[in-house]
Amino acid sequence: MLIGEVARRSGVSTRMLRHYDSLGLVRPTGRTVGGYREYSEADIRRIFHVEGLRSLGLSLRQIGTALADADFPPSALVGDLIRRTEDRLRREQELLERLRAIDASAPDGWPDVLRVVELLHGLDSPHPAHRQQAVLAPAEDGPVPADVLAKALLAEADPNVAGALRWALARAGGDGVASLAAGLRSPDAGVRLRAVLALIELPGDEAASALEGALGDPDPSVRRRAALATGSRGGSAAVPILAGMVVEGTNDVEAAEVLSSLATEHGCADQVMTALAGELAGTGDSAARIRLTQALAELPPSLAHDVLRELAHDDDPAVARVAAALVALR
Structure with a gap:
């Protein structure tokens, strides 16, 4: 079968097939009288093997090693691919959350986008003082997105930064309750307590309802804080x-x-x-x-x-x- 027909049936471009040939990854078994590449059934099966391994994220060099040695153990390579894929997904999830945060802030222009990006960058700092400074910096160009603050608060273990985030959330006027209420479902009691402490400072029926829902929390500290706040309301x-x-x-x-x-x-x-x-x-x-x-x-x-x-x-x-x-x- 000539290269054009192989490309049509396999979905692999002729350019890529020639690249495979140059690497020695899939070399056609024969040549026509005119010197054209001619692929056997075994060659075509090997093409599909290469494409299958590529779909798992293997490099062409790794594919060549795997196909050259029938006894080559896949476990270590697959484990490495899993770790790399998980890391890539984590980075992409972080990017998605940043984009959603920017979208939720309803920016009127690129200065608004840059302001949110600057806040997110500050909240990602490994230094508590820098995170606190990012929260307390005056928002001269508009309000800070409440959902961004709420999610940062749920993940913030430093008490000073957490206090600054609660202050900023309270200034947002009750927004961010949905994100805080989601924190009440966390398996981590520390996250649930931070959610309750933030909800205490927010007005409105939505916050009150979320606090009342925390009265059944299995952790005594969370339950007591929610009870004091619910009773006070x-x-x-x-x-x-x-x-x-x-x-x-x-x-x-x-x-x-x-x-x-x-x-x-x-x-x-x-x-x-x-x-x-x-x-x-x-x-x-x-x-x-x-x-x-x-x-x-x-x-x-x-x-x-x-x-x-x-x-x-x-x-x-x-x-x-x-x-x-x-x-x-x-």
Whole structure:
């Protein structure tokens, strides 16, 4: 079969077939009387072998080595190709994210594009001070894309840079909630905590809904922060967690203050009383019962007075003394 017919059937150009011949990769078995290349069936099969290996990313030199030695082990070469391909995909994914960030900023001109590129370059710095400077630099030509800030925040372990990113996000006026909410689904508790801390500083129902969704987080730190923020916004779903925080002694004073606010300002009095009374009945730990007694004292007298009077006669002398003193003060 002549070279033109081989090119038509194989899809490999005549120029490439001549290149294969010059490299000794696929040499036609014969020649016509006129000196034209003539390919046998075995030659054509070899062409398809070469093209198949090229599709895996092998260089022509590597293909020649592989085809020349039937015992050549493919595992090391394939492993190297996998690593190179993964690295290329990572770089291309980073490029795609940069392009999407630029597109999301709705640039009016190339100065806007260059501003976003400069921000992205600064956020990629290995030095925390440089990343912080990139975030805090005055945006004279327009606002900073919130999604860029949110994604950078979720990946930022340095507390100072993370604080700067939260500040910049808060200035963006509530944008970036979707990206932060996606961070709440991360398997990394640190990422989820950073998302919650940023959502706390953002206004609006969307941020409040995302925070309420974090109340079921498996990590106590994430769950407690979300509860304090949700309760401060009037979310009654936080009440059980806040009552548990009083028992545990973790941010118990702050939790008690939020419970008081929920009871007096957000119509959750019955729910708060039920939660605190339930915790009192469920624990025998003296320190925990004292904290619960003090939390009850934060509530209006009309709600907690009877319970406090009962606690003034508690079997635990320490609890009884605290409750009696609080009743006397009230």
